[in-house]
Amino acid sequence: GKSDGKGRFKFFDPSLSAALRLRAQLKHGLLTAIREEQFVLHYQPRVDTRTGKLLSMEALLRWRHPSLGMVAPGEFIPLAESSGLIARIGEMVIDMACVQIAAWKNQHAVVVPVSVNVSAKQFLRGSVKQNLAAALERHGVAAALLEVEITESAMMGDQDAIIAELAAIRALGIKLHVDDFGTGYSSLSQLQRLKMDVLKVDRAFTAELGNSREGKVFFQAIVSMAHALGMSVVAEGVETGEQLAILQALECNEVQGYFIARPMPAGDMLALMEKRFLF
Ligand code: C2E
Ligand code: CA
Ligand code: CA
Ligand code: CA
Numbered sequence: 500g501k502s503d504g505k506g507r508f509k510f511f512d513p514s515l516s517a518a519l520r521l522r523a524q525l526k527h528g529l530l531t532a533i534r535e536e537q538f539v540l541h542y543q544p545r546v547d548t549r550t551g552k553l554l555s556m557e558a559l560l561r562w563r564h565p566s567l568g569m570v571a572p573g574e575f576i577p578l579a580e581s582s583g584l585i586a587r588i589g590e591m592v593i594d595m596a597c598v599q600i601a602a603w604k605n606q607h608a609v610v611v612p613v614s615v616n617v618s619a620k621q622f623l624r625g626s627v628k629q630n631l632a633a634a635l636e637r638h639g640v641a642a643a644l645l646e647v648e649i650t651e652s653a654m655m656g657d658q659d660a661i662i663a664e665l666a667a668i669r670a671l672g673i674k675l676h677v678d679d680f681g682t683g684y685s686s687l688s689q690l691q692r693l694k695m696d697v698l699k700v701d702r703a704f705t706a707e708l709g710n711s712r713e714g715k716v717f718f719q720a721i722v723s724m725a726h727a728l729g730m731s732v733v734a735e736g737v738e739t740g741e742q743l744a745i746l747q748a749l750e751c752n753e754v755q756g757y758f759i760a761r762p763m764p765a766g767d768m769l770a771l772m773e774k775r776f777l778f
Pocket of ligand 3: 678679699701
């Protein structure tokens with residue numbers, strides 16, 4: 500009847516079917532992407548909030564698709580997770596990061612630690628700790644130069660297997676970051692028990708900093724509790740000088756975001772490592 504009209508319209512919506520076609524194209528291309536090594540890492544710096552000194556960086560995955568150009572991870576990581584390919588791709592990411600660290604060292608750069616993102620599905624399907632240890636060994640990279648980011652939501656619930664593996668990874672000398680903090684439901688004491696080293700506050704909270712007093716109060720509370728528990732704090736998604744100034748006053752340790760620098764290819768990052776100070 501007439502009430503089904505909306506659903507029927509949706510089904511024939513050309514933009515929707517184009518989106519579905521794109522998804523199917525990406526999903527079918529993933530195996531080729533793995534086989535032909537179409538993935539590339541970009542790097543985004545994290546700097547000391549007060550001095551602008553480069554302290555570390557995050558490796559962010561891109562897919563250099565032969566016909567679609569650069570594809571962002573939000574477009575294909577979920578497909579990789581649902582198709583079971585995330586373990587293989589995640590292993591490649593760890594390897595690529597270590598290859599890059601070794602290459603920078605060869606270029607005589609003073610290399611800072613590189614964090615890689617590991618999804619919950621990757622933890623459940625793969626052997627992340629072995630991947631990390633093997634890649635460090637294979638490329639002669641010190642454990643202190645590799646770090647792991649895992650989202651707050653991935654650590655919640657009955658994820659005993661993930662928690663045990665996190666402890667084993669940390670025992671290798673690899674620092675652990677809680678990604679997107681504030682979007683899940685963990686308490687800071689839980690995170691302290693899990694021995695997480697760095698708290699990355701989700702960019703939604705950074706965006707609130709200039710908007711409301713509550714935004715500042717919330718951030719301040721996170722920073723002081725994290726510090727009391729021995730964790731360092733990173734603000735994600737810093738886009739304005741105003742946000743940076745507030746974060747300096749709040750004694751947030753590190754900042755990452757477009758205001759400092761966008762994710763960039765490895766060659767550009769080499770230049771930043773030589774420059775050392777970003778503001
Ligand atoms: P994430 O781990 O939270 O990474 C931060 C994302 O925010 C990146 O998007 C980065 O480019 C973007 N960003 C950085 N600064 C700003 C800013 O100032 N403003 C705004 N609006 N955005 C900013 P990207 O590279 O598209 O990655 C999206 C997500 O894809 C990541 O979120 C992460 O969850 C996932 N991802 C990326 N690389 C990998 C990977 O190698 N493995 C896995 N499993 N997931 C990955
Ligand atoms: Ca991350
Ligand atoms: Ca994040
Ligand atoms: Ca995120």
